[in-house]
Amino acid sequence: MYPPHTGRLSYGGDYSPEQWPAEVWREDVALMRDAGVTMVTVGVFSWAWLEPAPGEYEFGWLDEVMDLLASGGIAVDLATATASPPPWFSRAHPETLPVDRDGRVLTYGSRQAYCPSSPVYREAAVTLARRLAERYREHPALAMWHVNNEYGCHVTRCYCDTSAAAFREWLRDRYKDIEELNAAWGTAFWSQRYTEWAQVLPPRATPSFANPAQELDFHRFSSDALLALYTAERDVLRELTPDVPVTTNFMAGMLDEVDYWRWASEVDVVSTDHYLSANNPDNWLGLAYSADLTRSLAGGEWLLMEHSTGAVNWQPRNAPKQRDEMIRNSLSHVARGSQGAMFFQWRASRAGAEKWHSAMVPHAGTDSVIWRDVVRLGGYLDRLSPVLGSAVEAPVAILHDYHSTWAEAHAAQPSDDMVPPAEIARWHAALVRLGITADFAHPDATLDRYRAVLVPSLYLIGDAAAANLAAYAAGGGTVLIGPFSGIVDEQDRVRLGGYPGAFRDLLGVRVDEFFPLLKDETVALDNGATGQVWSERARAAGATVVASYAAGPLAGAPALTRNGNAWYLGTRLIDGDLRELLGSVLAEAGVSAPVADPPPGLEVVRRTGFLFLINHAPQAADVPVAGTDLLTGDRHARARVPGGGVLVLRLDV
Numbered sequence: 001m002y003p004p005h006t007g008r009l010s011y012g013g014d015y016s017p018e019q020w021p022a023e024v025w026r027e028d029v030a031l032m033r034d035a036g037v038t039m040v041t042v043g044v045f046s047w048a049w050l051e052p053a054p055g056e057y058e059f060g061w062l063d064e065v066m067d068l069l070a071s072g073g074i075a076v077d078l079a080t081a082t083a084s085p086p087p088w089f090s091r092a093h094p095e096t097l098p099v100d101r102d103g104r105v106l107t108y109g110s111r112q113a114y115c116p117s118s119p120v121y122r123e124a125a126v127t128l129a130r131r132l133a134e135r136y137r138e139h140p141a142l143a144m145w146h147v148n149n150e151y152g153c154h155v156t157r158c159y160c161d162t163s164a165a166a167f168r169e170w171l172r173d174r175y176k177d178i179e180e181l182n183a184a185w186g187t188a189f190w191s192q193r194y195t196e197w198a199q200v201l202p203p204r205a206t207p208s209f210a211n212p213a214q215e216l217d218f219h220r221f222s223s224d225a226l227l228a229l230y231t232a233e234r235d236v237l238r239e240l241t242p243d244v245p246v247t248t249n250f251m252a253g254m255l256d257e258v259d260y261w262r263w264a265s266e267v268d269v270v271s272t273d274h275y276l277s278a279n280n281p282d283n284w285l286g287l288a289y290s291a292d293l294t295r296s297l298a299g300g301e302w303l304l305m306e307h308s309t310g311a312v313n314w315q316p317r318n319a320p321k322q323r324d325e326m327i328r329n330s331l332s333h334v335a336r337g338s339q340g341a342m343f344f345q346w347r348a349s350r351a352g353a354e355k356w357h358s359a360m361v362p363h364a365g366t367d368s369v370i371w372r373d374v375v376r377l378g379g380y381l382d383r384l385s386p387v388l389g390s391a392v393e394a395p396v397a398i399l400h401d402y403h404s405t406w407a408e409a410h411a412a413q414p415s416d417d418m419v420p421p422a423e424i425a426r427w428h429a430a431l432v433r434l435g436i437t438a439d440f441a442h443p444d445a446t447l448d449r450y451r452a453v454l455v456p457s458l459y460l461i462g463d464a465a466a467a468n469l470a471a472y473a474a475g476g477g478t479v480l481i482g483p484f485s486g487i488v489d490e491q492d493r494v495r496l497g498g499y500p501g502a503f504r505d506l507l508g509v510r511v512d513e514f515f516p517l518l519k520d521e522t523v524a525l526d527n528g529a530t531g532q533v534w535s536e537r538a539r540a541a542g543a544t545v546v547a548s549y550a551a552g553p554l555a556g557a558p559a560l561t562r563n564g565n566a567w568y569l570g571t572r573l574i575d576g577d578l579r580e581l582l583g584s585v586l587a588e589a590g591v592s593a594p595v596a597d598p599p600p601g602l603e604v605v606r607r608t609g610f611l612f613l614i615n616h617a618p619q620a621a622d623v624p625v626a627g628t629d630l631l632t633g634d635r636h637a638r639a640r641v642p643g644g645g646v647l648v649l650r651l652d653v
Contacts, residue, residue, distance in 0.1 A: 008038055009381045009388065010303060010340025012074070013360050015040040017065045018049045019349055025065060028347065029072040031361060035371075036378025039075040040346060041305070042066070044149050045111065046079070048086035051128060059135055066141045075143035077247075077305075080132060080233055082125040083149035084111040089124060096121045099160035102205045110353065112154040116225040117166035122232055129233040133240040145246040146305075147233045150273060156257040157222040159202045168197050170221045184491045185213040212410040213492045219406040223259045231266055247271045249305040252297060253290030256421050259402040260297050261442045270298035273306035273344070276329070278319040284603065284616045285429040287329060291336035292428065293400070295392060296440040304333040306344040309370050310358030318356065324644045326370075327377055328614050331646050334384060335605040335612035336437070337392045341381060383630050384648060390607040395591045397441040397450040398428060399469075404460035407492045408484075415516035417533045418484055420457040423572065427456040427482070430579040435593030435604040436586065444468060452478040452589040454582070458485040460492060466502035473506060473566045478589035480567040480582070481507060483534050484514070499536070500568070508542030508563035511570065515554060523571060524550040525559050529581070531571030535559070538570050565589075595623050602641065611649045618643040627651040 012032070017025050032040070042065060043050070051057055069076055090097060090108040096118040098106045106113060114121040129147070136142050157163075175181040178194055187193045192211060194200055203210040203218050234246045245268035250260055252272045264270055274290040276283040294302045309326050311318040321329070330341035348359035360374045405420045431438050439450070443465035447453055453472060458481075466486065473479045486502035488494055495501030499511035515535040517523060523531040527547040535554055543561035560581075561568045567585055572578075594606040601617025610630075615621050623639040627649030641647050 008385050010039045011381045012037040012040040013343035013346040015042050015346040018046050029068050032074055035375050041077040041146050043081045044079040045084050047081040066139050070141035076141040077144040077146045079146040080129040093120050098155045098158040101159050115158040115160055117163045126232050130236045133237050137241045145237045147230055147248040151226045152258045159204050164202050167202055167221050168200050209412045216407050216492050245269050249273050252294040256405050264297040271303040271305040275312055278315055287332055288432045289425050289428050291333050293440050295337035301337050301339050304338040305342050308358050313354050313357040332614055380631050387610050393606045394437045394439040395451045396438040397453045398438050399443050399455045400440040401443055404458050408459040414514050423457045430582050434583050435595050435598040437605055447472040451591050452586055455481040460488050461502050462490045470506045478565045480585050483570050506566050507568040509538050509561050509568050510541045511536045511538040513537040526550040529577040530574045533572045536570040613641045613647040615641040615645050
């Protein structure tokens, strides 16, 4: 299910006509046509304009905007406007305001000022969504519904009394009995045993560490509470407009507080937002991570709903993008499965907290580098329509689970330096530098189509998922598991009998004690590699030792082992050594890159029949592949990618 202009890649941005006088709207539509815009998102933050007082609706301005866009041949991703309740609503219903862990009420005046569990907010949001669907369900511009915006990016969890009552109901449904809850949470520790449900609270601020299982379940509950808000609006939209797809914009790779695996099946189009970290010279690697994760959530093609033409407004130092970086960013997302490139925002705001956020039409107007690049990108995307429907080729999977990340984030862990999202991203970046594209996979997913499965960091895993990975290895698949994985069950209870717990038999290794490294400390391996952050006192229990620690308290103990085609790494190798290990293991598994040994900075992604070559380095890169560049029409017997340039080759058969 996708908008009706499915023969073209989507191109456009978040459009806020309510910020501008009506005479600007006609100019906007003309400029959109000049730029090759195919779709815009309208009304994300317009609740106060659509419903200026309780039950009083003003749709005239939106009618005019929708009609103008339709006359210009521009489709609309129409937002339900529920991302920010207006001041009148919050003043009338102060009980809907969110409360943080320390008990502070967060007032209105920015955005997302609502408690996810508030029935009053939900009823108001669903009512507004219904009114919009009733009015615009037959409008020719309507192509897709956009529910709310970036759920959980500001208020992921609310600790108010309404949320506490909802949390107890969620727990009753999960555990049925208070003693089952006590067993799951290990409340024998620190005299935490509950004797009635009314005693159970969210993990508010306490004198010391909160119960880790309680925190884990509150993460789960909070993700589900936000999802329930989305599905409540979605169900109304599906009832009234069953043929119009519904989405909400994820923040895959940027926000780890929502279980997007669970959310992905609830949207008709998986879409996401992604923004670069300006202070990271290799931020294109983070972009690749976000795009690959989103494609994996979608199970195929997806849509980039927001990124930026230049600087954002919310980082400590908001640097603009380098020359052609916006083009490279956009085409990197398309390479990795996006069905287009959308931006926040269409026209740069004159006022408000995001007035310094870049846009397709900057403050300088059309006499600007950004505008000229926007027009150029529109032409490129039009020429890339042939890639729609082609599959991204990914022979490797990286296991990824939000619940494991939440569990490991508890404060009382062996090392604060064991940060799962950062380590997963580091393994993924090593693959990107090797020219190998990877999918992400939930531990419960079917893995048979992959030549290798990597497990950089999976602290928590259930029995069924552990058996799933073991069966994959037994069937001939190659597995490489990183340290501090398989340690606890679904309730964050330690798997007894020696680490790595759930993976002990698969790996043929037994660890009896962790040896976290101190800040900036490293450890040498006898194969010349260097470990950092972490080490373990292990012994082989059926596995072959590939490398051992060369010095220190663990000298002679195994650091890298293999048990058939199942490998275990008990430390975190520095970047270069990690890349070398991954390359070696994957080569043995029969995994090869579309371009062997790509030059530094060259991003290589193969979609069936097409090869994207995106050069993030300043120097040109020569690549021994032949094809016709879709962007220029030029034929290449041997591709040469200019520094900072992009080629999209239709490959010779």
